[in-house]
Structure formats: structure tokens, C-alpha cells
Amino acid sequence: MKIFALLITLSLASITSATTVDRIIATALADSNAYLRLGEMCDVVGSRLNGSPGMTRAIAWTLEKMLEDGLIDVRAEKVMVPHWVRGEEKAHVVLPWERPLQILGLGGSVGTPFGGITADALVVADFEELEARADEAEGRIVVFATQWEGYGKTVQYRGHGAKEAARHGAVACLVRSVTNNSLDTTHTGVMRYAAPEDSIPRIPAAAITVEDSELLLRQARRGLPIRIHMKMGARMLDDAPSANVIGEVRGSEKPEEIVLVSGHLDSWDPGCGAHDDGAGVVLAMEVARQLLKLDRPPRRTVRVVLWADEEMTQQGGLAYLNAHQDELPRHVAAMESDSGGYPPAGFSVTADSLIIDKVRTLAAPLAELDADHIREGWSGVDIRNIVETGVPGIGHRVHNDSYFDIHHSAADTFDKVDAEAMAQNVAAMTALIYIIADAEESLRD
Ligand SMILES: [Zn+2]
Numbered sequence: 001m002k003i004f005a006l007l008i009t010l011s012l013a014s015i016t017s018a019t020t021v022d023r024i025i026a027t028a029l030a031d032s033n034a035y036l037r038l039g040e041m042c043d044v045v046g047s048r049l050n051g052s053p054g055m056t057r058a059i060a061w062t063l064e065k066m067l068e069d070g071l072i073d074v075r076a077e078k079v080m081v082p083h084w085v086r087g088e089e090k091a092h093v094v095l096p097w098e099r100p101l102q103i104l105g106l107g108g109s110v111g112t113p114f115g116g117i118t119a120d121a122l123v124v125a126d127f128e129e130l131e132a133r134a135d136e137a138e139g140r141i142v143v144f145a146t147q148w149e150g151y152g153k154t155v156q157y158r159g160h161g162a163k164e165a166a167r168h169g170a171v172a173c174l175v176r177s178v179t180n181n182s183l184d185t186t187h188t189g190v191m192r193y194a195a196p197e198d199s200i201p202r203i204p205a206a207a208i209t210v211e212d213s214e215l216l217l218r219q220a221r222r223g224l225p226i227r228i229h230m231k232m233g234a235r236m237l238d239d240a241p242s243a244n245v246i247g248e249v250r251g252s253e254k255p256e257e258i259v260l261v262s263g264h265l266d267s268w269d270p271g272c273g274a275h276d277d278g279a280g281v282v283l284a285m286e287v288a289r290q291l292l293k294l295d296r297p298p299r300r301t302v303r304v305v306l307w308a309d310e311e312m313t314q315q316g317g318l319a320y321l322n323a324h325q326d327e328l329p330r331h332v333a334a335m336e337s338d339s340g341g342y343p344p345a346g347f348s349v350t351a352d353s354l355i356i357d358k359v360r361t362l363a364a365p366l367a368e369l370d371a372d373h374i375r376e377g378w379s380g381v382d383i384r385n386i387v388e389t390g391v392p393g394i395g396h397r398v399h400n401d402s403y404f405d406i407h408h409s410a411a412d413t414f415d416k417v418d419a420e421a422m423a424q425n426v427a428a429m430t431a432l433i434y435i436i437a438d439a440e441e442s443l444r445d
Helices: 002-029 033-045 053-069 127-132 151-167 210-221 274-291 315-323 325-330 353-362 364-369 384-388 419-438
Strands: 072-085 089-095 117-124 141-144 172-176 205-208 227-232 235-249 254-264 300-307 331-336 344-350 374-376 393-398
Touching: 002 274, 002 364, 002 419, 033 053, 033 274, 033 419, 053 072, 053 235, 053 274, 072 315, 117 127, 117 172, 117 210, 127 151, 141 151, 141 210, 141 227, 151 172, 151 205, 172 227, 205 210, 235 274, 235 315, 254 274, 254 325, 254 419, 274 300, 274 419, 300 315, 300 419, 315 325, 315 384, 325 331, 331 384, 331 419, 344 353, 344 419, 353 364, 353 374, 353 419, 364 419, 384 393, 393 419
Parallel strands: 117 141, 141 172, 172 205, 254 300, 254 331, 331 393, 344 374
Antiparallel strands: 072 235, 089 227, 117 227, 235 300, 344 393
């Protein structure tokens, strides 16, 4: 009799949770709020560079939306961030024939002297060629006319090109935009100088289009003289105040245990950061909004975090680590969405294999969304610090084959966002967050 009753209770419990998850998915798929909200964010708030009026607007706007949605403990936790300003940018090719040259300064770059720089260019295909021709770099503008070999590899030129060029005496550095398919668009992103003790000069660095990079490389290979004029007004100001924006859905049984869901609020300045990471921001907020529609919130607290300063130095993630040390052992999982709002592809988990297997089992109900594919891997740069303390990290994966066509460029705009894909992502993320937050047993037990 007892066993019979237990079986009934168990099957009822699993039916209840299965129907709740099904209901979450059905409700989310029929709701276009995340898509509409991203449109509003792009139109009303705009791009969100550290220290910019757009970032200030974004903090106020997301706080307001969270309160409107009924989240609790809504707050902005202050973070000091690097404050880089782009200034005026202008360039043209002087030789072999005069023409305008589109440039887009890399984040963190110094500017040129007021009158700009005019110098002969040394066009190289990669770091190896620069090393082989190092004695030709002195006084030149080094152009890295690299090929696309995937983001992770090609981005090394954006990050370290200026440092390597300056090591050999170059006066400026131009880097092929880190993209594969290009329609004459420049792509920015953060770059880094050598540490002061290495005493390598800080030279101006900017991106050029794939088209210009290829043309300059062909001209150089033909032995034509290449001379470029470039002017950049970029400079680094004193650190500026910014914030991680946070709000919660209080857990119904274990409110002290936390499941974190997040995206980053800052963006680069061209375009409006629609996919990077406006999508992640509205998706994380929407998870909470969907959970608040349930009759009973999940057992654990779901905390939405919209990170400051992902794009430059990740001070938001660091500030959270320091401010929430005591709570970290009670963080059951942390999710980050920062790959664009494309159709869901599953999740990548940073944890031991036991936890990854658990997530795989828990994610089974996401099969109808094709979002049940769980693999081991990178989960996100903002949650990296807390993941390193043992919090299981969950990266939101999407089918983002065209992401790098627009990434960090003026083309990362709302018209590239698909309403259906956004709703599918809301369904997938809300379902998985709910399952983890409502599970009897903690993911970390
Ligand atoms: Zn991003």
C-alpha cells in the first residue's frame, strides 16, 4: 500500500513537472515579448559602449523593465570600467593610387598624433611573415592581411597585432576585420598593448574591411608601393562608473540557493549590439518574466544578471565574484547567453562529467526545440570567474553560422534578428533554468 502510494506520488510529481515544462515551452513559443523588447532596446537605448550615454540609458531601461516584470531585489551593482572613446577616424590610401580607406579603431587603441600618420605600409599575411620581414617594419604601418581561420584563431591579430608590429618599430597597425563573409564592413573589438615593463610603444590600431585587406595584399604581392594616411582621435579616459543590473525571482522552497542566468549589457559602438549581446540581455530577462507566469515559482531563486564591461576587461564578472563570495557555494548553476539570438542548438557545460551527464538528463524535455544537445565546453567569459570557484557553467549555444558576418560591426542591428528564433531561445533557456531551479536535488550535490 505504502509502495503503491509512493509510486502514485512519484508519477504525479513527474507528470506535474513534465506538464509544467511543456507549458513553459508552449507559452514561450507563443510569446514575442523578447523579440519586441530587443527592438525597443535597439531603438530607444542604442549601442552601449563602456562609459557612454547609451550604457547609462541601458542600465536605467533594464532596471525599469525588471521592475515592470515583477522581479524582486532589482538593483544596479556599481562597477568601475575602462572608459575608451573613439574620436574621429579618417584614412586614405596615398599610393599606389589615391582612394578613401574605411577604418574602425580597435577598442583600447591610442589615437594618432593630431595631424595623423602618413607612412609606407608593410603588408603581411600573418605573424610568421612579420617575423621573417621584421627588419622592414621600422617606421611603417603594418597591415595584417590575414585569412579567416575561425574566430578564435583569427582574433589573435586584432588582440595582439599592434603589440607585435610595435615590437619591430611599426608606427601604426591595420588588421583585417575578424569576419569571414564581408560586404565591405569593418569590425571592431578589444585589443591589448604589452605590459609597461616590456617597453613596447603603444601604436594606433584599427580594423579595415576584408575587401581592402585583400586588395592591399594583392597590390603588395605585385610589388606596388603602398602608402597610407590615417588619423584617429581615440583615447582612454579615467575609469567610469557602470553597473551589473540584477533582479530575482524568489525561490519557493530554497530561496537561498541560486540559479543565475545572464547576458552582457555593454556592446561596441557601431550598430546597436542587437545580437551581441542585446539578445542575451532580453533572453535572460525574459526567463524571469516567463517563470513569474507560473502558479508556483521554482524551488530555488533565479537571479538575472546583466553584466557590465564584457567587451573590454570583464570588470562586471570580477565585481560580482568579489561582492558575492559568500553566496557562491549556494550558486547551483550559472548560465550565460552571448552567441547571438539565432535558433537554439543546445548548451555547453563547464563542470565535471558527472554534472554534465546530469544536465544532459535534465535537458531531455528540450528535444522538441532541438535544444537538448549538451556537450562539455566553454560557458561564458562573464561567468568564468565564478565557474572557476566550482559553480557549474552553462553556455547557451545557437546556430550562429552568420554571427561573425555582423559581429562588432555597424551591421549588428535589429533587422538581423528573427522573432521565431528568439521565442525558441526563450523556451529553451526558461525550460532548462526551471528544471535546474526546481529539481529536488541540487545540480552540485
Ligand atoms: Zn558578446
